[in-house]
Amino acid sequence: MALAPASAIVRAGVGGGHLVSNLLAFVRLLRRAGLPVGAGEAIAAAEALTIVDLADRAQVHGALRAVMVHRREHFELFDQAFTLFWRSPEAGRQAAALELFEAGKEKERPPPTARRVAEALMADRPRPPPQEAEPPPPLREATLTVSDRERLQRMDFEAMGAAEIAEAKREIRRLVLPLDERRTRRFRADPSGPGLDLRATIRASLREGGEILALARRRRITRPPPLVALCDISGSMARYAQILLHFLHAVTNERDRVHTFLFGTRLTNVTRQLRHRDAEVAFELVAQAVPDWSGGTRIGESLARFNRLWARRVLGQGAVVLLITDGLDREGAKGLAEATDRLRRSCRRLIWLNPLLRYAGFQPKSQGIRAMLPHVDEFRPVHNLESLRALVESLSAPQPRAGHGRRAA
Template sequence: MREGWRRSWDPVGGGTEVRPPARGEEWTAADGPAVLVGLARALRAAGVEAGPDRVEAFLGALDVLRPAVRSDVYWSGRLTLCGAPDDVERYDRVFAAYFGDAVSGGRPARAAAPARSRVPVRAAAAGDRTRSAGDGDAVPTAALAATTEVLRHRDVAALNAAERDQLRRLLAAFTLPGEPRRTARLRPDRRGTVDPRRTVREMLRRGGEPAPPRLRDRTERPRRVVLLVDVSGSMAAYADALLRFAHAASRGGGARTEVFTIGTRLTRVTRELTHRDPDTAMAAVAAAVPDWRGGTRLGELLRAFLDRWGARGMARGAVVVVLSDGWERGDPELLAEQMRRLRRLAHRVVWANPRKARPGYAPLATGMAAALPSVDAFVEGHSLAALERLAAVVRGVDDA
């Protein structure tokens, strides 16, 4: 499989089947391994620790099994890419969203199946159409997943309705854990310093006999994440995707996530995003936010956030992410001053600008130019792949 896949028409399943090229055939499709690596990227964005060693084991398992059969792809990934019980549910959600159908493990998919894109295929030889009786669940795995892999790099503003629906299913599988930090709280551990109280209690329990020393070490907790999402008119094409990204971030990852919308007003929407269903959460946000598609007053709203929330502890030691194109109708000096103030409070300040990916872009807008000196990481935010990288930057594993 790692040498390449070839598409052929499958008359039994009524769709395309992906199989290794026969002996003497040339590699005519290079998207097979890329599709599976893309699945691993989506799993990492959802919080599954699918590292290079696990991806290599996944590809090795499919070398032995049948990459054209969905159940083989599903179980190969589940057994090699998942390392903890919590990873299984995330894996199921990502697999269903990525391949656009129910998983083959006997569980119903938690997301509706997207419309399948038509992929040009060529007729197969008669010998290619033979399948075993247990291959009834063979599906066009690579065709749909390759479409998803292309979708990951598409600009959100250029997507059609069907592609937006597929993007929403992929965004629902996101997590956004904060960068881990060591706390002052101590807990029993196999390494660390000696815990005198537990050591003495263990010796008393043994009747005064010597006992191995009990150790303790500091715990790790993810830093708080604060998202400031621009919903002004210039960000209208990206607001829905960014808010769905914020919804997924606020529901998983282990860190407390606070979400605000900014435009002409500052609105805290953390409570509205607690709804489990993304569509219900988006409806609640739409009802709570009064300044959709309005202007932008970044400096005034950032000052309001710091005065009411940030200085009281919400931004202190947190990772603050601003998702905006940087257009500012107010005084840019005020924005620069408040960004410096935010930088002193927060652990890291990340700015995600969807327009950064455009050819020839330069941060010449007055608001962006004023804020950039106080930003630790300046990243793109126009596509699913860009949001995956943003999640890695927030976790502290990727520097912009």
Template sequence: MTINHLNPPTGHMADNVIGFARALRAAGLPVGPGSVIDALDALQLIEVGNRSDFYATLEAIFVKRHEHALIFRQAFMLFFRAAEEWKSMLDSVPLPDHAKKKPPPASRRVQEAMAQPAKSEERPQAQEQELKLSVSDKEILQKKDFAQMTAAEIAEVTREIAKMRLPQAELVTRRYQPDARGLRLDMRRTVRNSLRTGGEIIDIRKLGRIEKPAPIVALLDISGSMSEYTRLFLHFLHAITDARKRVSVFLFGTRLTNVTRALRARDPDEALASCSSSVEDWAGGTRIATSLHTFNQLWARRVLGQGAIVLLISDGLEREADAKLAFEMDRLHRSCRRLIWLNPLLRYSGFEAKAQGIKMMLPHVDEFRPVHNLTSIKGLIGALSSPPPAHHRSLIRSVA
């Protein structure tokens, strides 16, 4: 007997599996109708009363990537737990040790997916009104300051940032590769092919320049005034890391911390949790000059090669602004192809560079951009995807 000849389960079992698949999809797992059908067919071959077999069967069907196993396990524990059993356990039995620990990074996302009410059929007029409101809310959300958002709005912005993809702005290198439209003659391959025709050159082979995306190096200020902007910008860097493998990320407050490896985790919640755990000075003070000195001494030669683009996100409010800050900024600028300073203070239309630290940093950057809302991040994507301006320093101050 094959699975195709079996009748799929009906009744409560089928409803539970379909509802569980919807919850997984809301939590971010790519679960489609085909997976649901496969799960219903596979459940007929096992003993449904055995919880471990039931779990293993659904996991084998719904989990396609390693990083999704954690989300699946949390969703399974929440969805298939009887309400009465859970309530009695809380009333009579003390919580186990693992329940007292800090919840895993993706637990909040799973709980939000489980808490979503079932969608009911609405009248077309009500649906049209809800659509208009949602479009209006999205337009407002594009220009709303990150620091003024509620928890629900930040969650929505995080989902929007996760969808962003950075186009591949190619950087022409010095190396060549076979290219039919190239401008350089590939003498070796041309002569080799001529041997097949008795030495007559019929097919001329050419070479073209190898193009690679420019490396991106991000230096993020995690001081108290910058923590909200930095956390959302980390979501943006995580989103573009999949498309661009050469992305290096450093966090600095009173010291410099390399979080490049931590940010490469597939799950965004896990990546940001790993970044937070590896940093000891989150939301603390700011020592920009000291942090830049550490970067220039230890990391500049490792990550700033091959025409790297540096993104410096900071408000520039340095307490110890002196000649050392200007020297380190100048050294950083000379080591990279393009230095873009992202400052949330540019959200104010009347912003003026009056702080001593900002005055010392500003002459050594190529572009000066805001980074306080979704519109500013989309503007940054456009800037990174286009070639650098013709003039060396273009202080762009668009406050969208």
């Protein structure tokens, strides 16, 4: 959708001069960085600037964010873009170049929002004029080089730029989750079934005057078990939760009996919101339903509330539970071991997905991790596409019976 022309914004209430062109340039920057900003947000931003003091940077920032950002997870990205854009253009370009240079180092990486804004700012730089044709470089043997697709599979979600995140979301939508099917207590008629159906055989014989002319057979019904996801959306997990919600949305729309709960300082059931086919609409509904995105973490309290209110409703028939959290609870380990143990006893399989396992030297040093770890069946990383594919393969593989060596790390 094209942005509103400058004349429309002038009519909305902002005077001429450089402010109009700068505002439109800022809107284009947000769109390149991945924010859903259109003509409506541009006009609303122009109207908002007419009622604030333009000399007060805090008022301008608050007014623009109020009318241009509609989801909590986009606040950080907007703040980075506002900080880099509303100053000297040369300083913004230098910061963008420095951001891309620092991203390749081994030290602590900047937040992904800063990298996405830097990439959007770099797009504004004029391209150098074409130079004279140079002789082609000599051919090199590249048999063992890693393709871009393989690099994307191993790239950490936290280190992805805007284009890489969009490609990762497309890859996630293509993932298929054929859960291992379980036998139920119900039967269905099947002429080649392994068991005899005496009741159906007798009913059929009554239509023939009591003569049994054929034996009815039946087969036990098999279906995938329920899948329950408990996803941490606290400040330390928010960046991963944004990507994993796309995975949970795809799974929810692909099969039935999938339940999703988000927790930070409280527990929220978002199963109904994620059932909407349109991903953007579904995430907008989730943002409206979840009041504690990127806040604190109360894992023990949230698991205890789930055990008390939801376990009997959704954990029947051999349910599989995905517990997605880094285990960093601000309440320490208070009640965490008991809540995790009860959750483990209520389901058939409890899988803990922890992005901290991406570090080779990971050690369970925090109180929360040490309290939860003895009560889970599997402890897996979840930080890139490769780890998600490994999870899908694990869920699809046949599992041993309860009590026969299920626990693995």
